[in-house]
Amino acid sequence: MSVLLAARGVRKAFGTTDALRGADLEVRDGEILAVMGPSGSGKSTLLHCLAGIFPPDEGEVWFDGNRVDRLSEAGRTALRRTAFGFVFQFGQLVPELDALDNVALPLLLGGVRRGEAYAQAANWFPRLGLSELEHRRTGELSGGQAQRVALARALAVRPKVIFADEPTGSLDTLTGEQVMDLLVDVAREEGATVIIVTHDARVAAYADREVVVRDGLVSDFRAAAR
């Protein structure tokens, strides 16, 4: 498998805090990768640099043969809208909108026509076990349902990479497993690459490979148990 995404010597400081101190990472196309490590070690910062949410202070970020760190802010935004999907711990759905609106939103932002965006968004509902919930306000969904809507929203643009930061962190064990099963199954069907930041070894066990971030460095590579 070819390398799809890479960080090379990435440094990032917030004030006097060195969050990343020369992090190196390669992620292969289609791989499901877990990023583990202690609290404050730089996992989320690494994810944000890889996803072009902010540029590193130093070092290179590569996606699909191109330098992400050299893109303008507008270029990074366009990349995130077209090639990347995001799932966060608390779903971060728009509460004023219903579930279907939330899933259609990234498509609309990407310039897909309204009718087409809603048709594509609706296709995800049965696939993620969300039939009948299209018009539910997101505040009226259970935690697991909301996280599956967040997953549908991340998948809607058919991203090359899904970035998931503690995707089960707000869920109980069983619900978390259901969300992880869906995330991994659909990502494999879609051929998407997945990067999951997690503290939870049970979540990391879904990945093909684990890396550990310590003190701002990707310090340990281990093959996952399965």
Ligand SMILES: Nc1ncnc2c1ncn2[C@@H]1O[C@H](COP(=O)(O)OP(=O)(O)OP(=O)(O)O)[C@@H](O)[C@H]1O
């Ligand atoms: N926006 C920010 N402003 C200031 N400091 C920050 C910011 N983001 C991260 N940091 C600091 O950078 C370091 C790395 O943070 P980061 O969130 O990447 O760690 P993490 O490994 O994801 O932690 P956790 O597991 O607790 O979420 C920490 O010391 C953190 O306090």
